[in-house]
Amino acid sequence: xxxxxxxxxxxxxxxxxRWLETNAATGDVKTLDERKAWHRKLYEAGYVGxxxxxxxxxxxxxxxxxxIVQDEMARLGAPPPINGLGIGFIGPTIIxxxxxxxxxxxxxxxxxxxxxxxxLYSEPNAGSDLASLKTxxxxxxxxxxxxxxxxxxxxxxxxxxxxxxxxxxxxxxKHKGISCVxxxxxxxxxxxxxxxxxxxxxxxxxxxxxxxxxxRRDLIGNLNQGWEIAQTTLGWERGANSLGRVTRYAVAxxxxxRATKELRRGGKPLLEDAxxxxxxxxxxxxxxxxxxxALRVLSALQNSDSPGAASSITKLSYTEFEKRYFxxxxxxxxxxxxxxxxxxxxxxxxxxxxxxxxxxTAFLWSRAGTIxxxxxxIQKNIIGERVLGLPKEVRADRLKA
Amino acid sequence: xxxxxxxxxxxxxxxxxxxxxxxxxxATVRLLWDDPRGESDTLWKEIAxxxxxxxxLPEAHGGSGLGMVETALxxxxxxxxxxxxxxxxxxxxxxxxxxxxxxxQKKRWLPAVATGDARATIAxxxxxxxxxxxxxQTRAEKTGKGWTLSGRKRFVxxxxxxxxxxxxAQTPDGLTLFxxxxxxxxxxxxxxxxxxxxxxxxxxxxxxxxxAADALLGGPGQAGPLLAALLRRGAVGAxxxxxxxxxxxxxxxxxxxxxxxxxxxxxxxxxxxxxxxxEMLLEAENSHSAVYxxxxxxxxxxxxxxxxxxxxxxxVGDAARKVCGEAIQVHGGIGxxxxxxxxxxxxxxxxxxxxxxxxxYHREAILRRVAA
Ligand SMILES: Cc1cc2nc3c(=O)[nH]c(=O)nc-3n(C[C@H](O)[C@H](O)[C@H](O)COP(=O)(O)OP(=O)(O)OC[C@H]3O[C@@H](n4cnc5c(N)ncnc54)[C@H](O)[C@@H]3O)c2cc1C
Numbered sequence: 001x002x003x004x005x006x007x008x009x010x011x012x013x014x015x016x017x018r019w020l021e022t023n024a025a026t027g028d029v030k031t032l033d034e035r036k037a038w039h040r041k042l043y044e045a046g047y048v049g050x051x052x053x054x055x056x057x058x059x060x061x062x063x064x065x066x067x068i069v070q071d072e073m074a075r076l077g078a079p080p081p082i083n084g085l086g087i088g089f090i091g092p093t094i095i096x097x098x099x100x101x102x103x104x105x106x107x108x109x110x111x112x113x114x115x116x117x118x119x120l121y122s123e124p125n126a127g128s129d130l131a132s133l134k135t136x137x138x139x140x141x142x143x144x145x146x147x148x149x150x151x152x153x154x155x156x157x158x159x160x161x162x163x164x165x166x167x168x169x170x171x172x173x174k175h176k177g178i179s180c181v182x183x184x185x186x187x188x189x190x191x192x193x194x195x196x197x198x199x200x201x202x203x204x205x206x207x208x209x210x211x212x213x214x215x216r217r218d219l220i221g222n223l224n225q226g227w228e229i230a231q232t233t234l235g236w237e238r239g240a241n242s243l244g245r246v247t248r249y250a251v252a253x254x255x256x257x258r259a260t261k262e263l264r265r266g267g268k269p270l271l272e273d274a275x276x277x278x279x280x281x282x283x284x285x286x287x288x289x290x291x292x293x294a295l296r297v298l299s300a301l302q303n304s305d306s307p308g309a310a311s312s313i314t315k316l317s318y319t320e321f322e323k324r325y326f327x328x329x330x331x332x333x334x335x336x337x338x339x340x341x342x343x344x345x346x347x348x349x350x351x352x353x354x355x356x357x358x359x360x361t362a363f364l365w366s367r368a369g370t371i372x373x374x375x376x377x378i379q380k381n382i383i384g385e386r387v388l389g390l391p392k393e394v395r396a397d398r399l400k401a
Numbered sequence: 402x403x404x405x406x407x408x409x410x411x412x413x414x415x416x417x418x419x420x421x422x423x424x425x426x427x428a429t430v431r432l433l434w435d436d437p438r439g440e441s442d443t444l445w446k447e448i449a450x451x452x453x454x455x456x457x458l459p460e461a462h463g464g465s466g467l468g469m470v471e472t473a474l475x476x477x478x479x480x481x482x483x484x485x486x487x488x489x490x491x492x493x494x495x496x497x498x499x500x501x502x503x504x505x506q507k508k509r510w511l512p513a514v515a516t517g518d519a520r521a522t523i524a525x526x527x528x529x530x531x532x533x534x535x536x537x538q539t540r541a542e543k544t545g546k547g548w549t550l551s552g553r554k555r556f557v558x559x560x561x562x563x564x565x566x567x568x569x570a571q572t573p574d575g576l577t578l579f580x581x582x583x584x585x586x587x588x589x590x591x592x593x594x595x596x597x598x599x600x601x602x603x604x605x606x607x608x609x610x611x612x613a614a615d616a617l618l619g620g621p622g623q624a625g626p627l628l629a630a631l632l633r634r635g636a637v638g639a640x641x642x643x644x645x646x647x648x649x650x651x652x653x654x655x656x657x658x659x660x661x662x663x664x665x666x667x668x669x670x671x672x673x674x675x676x677x678x679x680e681m682l683l684e685a686e687n688s689h690s691a692v693y694x695x696x697x698x699x700x701x702x703x704x705x706x707x708x709x710x711x712x713x714x715x716x717v718g719d720a721a722r723k724v725c726g727e728a729i730q731v732h733g734g735i736g737x738x739x740x741x742x743x744x745x746x747x748x749x750x751x752x753x754x755x756x757x758x759x760x761x762y763h764r765e766a767i768l769r770r771v772a773a
Contacts, residue, residue, distance in 0.1 A: 001410070001697050002403050003404060003694065003698075004703075009402065064402060271772060278764055278765070280768055281763075281766075282715065282760075284712075285715040286716065288712045288716075288767075289690060289691045289716050292690035299405060310686075313683050380675065380680070381676075381679075388678055388682060390659060390667075390674075391666070391667045393671070393672060394666060
């Protein structure tokens with residue numbers, strides 16, 4: 001056990017910090033073009049696609065180095081890069097399962113955010129039970145004809161391409177008849193309708209596909225192999241992301257402490273209130289433990305022990321913590337916690353969601369993490385079955401199968 | 402950066418597990434419940450021979466010079482076994498002597514601890530049960546030949562078997578630490594029965610108890626920072642032991658959930674039970690991260706070592722209580738019986754939660770560091 005960073009990682013951190021201090025966007029990074037420009041700059045500095053092999057335009061860095069970049073960005077409150085789903089798992093899916101042609105055509109433009117990607121998995125009636133999806137892709141020889149509806153598609157309104165799971169064999173068992181194919185989003189058969197989220201913004205959407213066309217050459221892997229493919233790359237870089245998240249929480253903690261010095265109760269600052277102190281102390285203890293846990297996952301990745309199902313524990317841990325944490329912050333801040341535009345004493349905070357905003361934004365966003373990428377309940381099922389080896393539950397679909 | 406154990410550390414853990422599984426079975430623990438001393442001298446000599454007592458003591462004084470990570474590994478296994486005996490109080494007191502003692506004091510006590518010939522303990526708490534070292538109320542008065550100590554020390558672990566007692570007391574120079582013979586005149590020891598029958602706590606009353614001039618450990622008025630450091634170390638050790646107790650309860654709960662059937666299926670197939678087990682595992686894994694981060698930070702003298710110790714104690718105290726309690730829930734009625742072993746670990750976790758600074762103490766310590 002040695003939790004000191006290596007000399008190399010320390011030097012890398014200094015280099016990253018220096019680069020960010022000189023280059024971090026100071027003005028607004030709000031419009032898509034501004035965000036793309038910032039992304040591009042990060043990419044050219046070597047801070048996007050860090051885990052991707054060099055031959056595909058990546059930087060062949062270690063998970064620790066990626067974590068350092070995210071950590072330093074969180075410290076400075078620098079806006080994150082975009083195309084997260086693409087770079088986090090769609091690209092890796094293409095790298096692992098794609099053809100040479102697909103790699104040539106898609107990867108570089110994904111890295112540079114020249115093309116934005118979305119994930120077309122969930123459907124109105126296929127959420128946690130994703131394998132029950134109904135969108136059909138009919139084999140037409142050189143292309144597939146796609147009909148159906150997707151929902152909760154993040155970045156849908158700005159996406160150029162999507163990775164699609166669709167049924168290609170209606171007669172096979174539900175996990176067996178699904179294929180994975182890339183879909184061009186800018187075509188007449190694809191209609192994207194933004195959905196408004198509880199934060200008020202519309203970062204996700206519904207996608208309707210009516211005789212949309214997906215090319216045969218864009219099929220990933222074999223026909224009807226889609227489920228397997230989706231399984232191998234879900235949560236590709238989950239472990240390496242958590243350190244940066246924890247740093248965002250820590251930055252928010254300092255802001256919360258500042259606020260409790262301003263707010264007064266009974267003639268003294270809230271920070272001197274014993275009940276508030278006890279709760280802040282507990283929250284900080286939990287926050288630190290999330291940080292230690294993040295380091296432990298990074299160490300496992302570094303030693304190339306794949307975290308596997310254990311990554312479910314990490315995800316469950318930090319998303320559930322995030323909810324408790326912002327609930328506490330809003331309780332302490334009282335009515336101020338509900339402000340939707342910042343006032344001086346209660347600054348904008350880094351919401352760790354890609355959507356900047358106030359405490360209220362962070363509080364609202366904290367509800368999402370325990371739903372997407374496998375809800376907390378699904379994570380607990382996975383931990384129970386695959387880590388603890390508990391018996392599987394009796395489920396109607398398994399009885400039928 | 403490497404969070405995994407070295408092969409030596411893993412070996413130590415495995416051999417500790419092997420030894421405790423064989424020599425400290427639940428039945429062994431139960432036998433000692435009725436013993437007035439509450440511990441076994443044979444067992445004490447055996448763990449001395451295994452090198453556990455001298456594990457962290459300097460080689461020059463008969464120890465192996467290993468660190469807090471190795472100590473925590475042992476303590477985790479001891480918690481898993483609900484080990485009965487004064488291991489941690491003794492090692493912690495020996496650390497105090499190592500850190501602050503004069504050469505003669507080290508020569509007198511450290512080799513004796515390492516060979517299993519001496520037991521020791523620290524009397525942290527006074528009547529107000531305030532963990533802050535400076536809150537000590539026991540007083541020391543100078544006499545012609547040395548000092549006399551007066552006051553009441555509460556809940557001193559294993560004082561009745563100790564050969565030397567470390568007693569903080571106020572002097573005109575400030576807080577000072579004394580080495581006191583528990584059998585000396587002016588001392589009255591009174592066991593306090595608590596729910597974990599394998600944890601022995603003792604109230605110690607000092608009524609003008611005479612101690613010699615050379616019984617000071619460290620300089621007069623110097624004990625505050627030393628005691629604070631010992632408390633942190635004690636807290637990390639207790640957290641490791643609580644982690645072990647929690648692991649044992651988790652293992653028992655998962656094992657039971659696989660075989661107990663109701664409504665025609667194993668109870669582990671019910672989500673209410675499975676999800677509980679998943680949450681227990683999460684708490685155990687987070688506790689592991691907290692304990693070993695803090696232990697490493699102490700060894701490495703990391704900047705955040707003090708913070709990490711408080712984080713570990715505050716977090717694991719809550720987590721272990723939850724995990725051990727939920728294990729009882731998973732077991733149903735059998736978990737509530739005296740004969741079933743779960744309560745050994747449930748009670749051990751609870752006993753340690755209030756020692757070496759309780760949750761409130763450490764949460765406040767955390768906040769003082771991060772919200773100045
Ligand atoms: C902000 C956000 C962004 C998203 N982005 C995308 C995206 O880009 N692309 C995409 O494809 N999807 C996306 N999703 C969708 C997300 O993956 C689904 O919401 C998720 O899989 C849950 O499905 P559902 O919403 O249909 O809920 P359901 O599956 O209907 O679940 C409802 C409730 O039932 C519980 N439940 C379901 N099954 C079980 C079970 N077996 N055991 C116990 N409890 C169960 C769930 O935990 C949940 O509490 C996004 C979601 C959110 C919130």
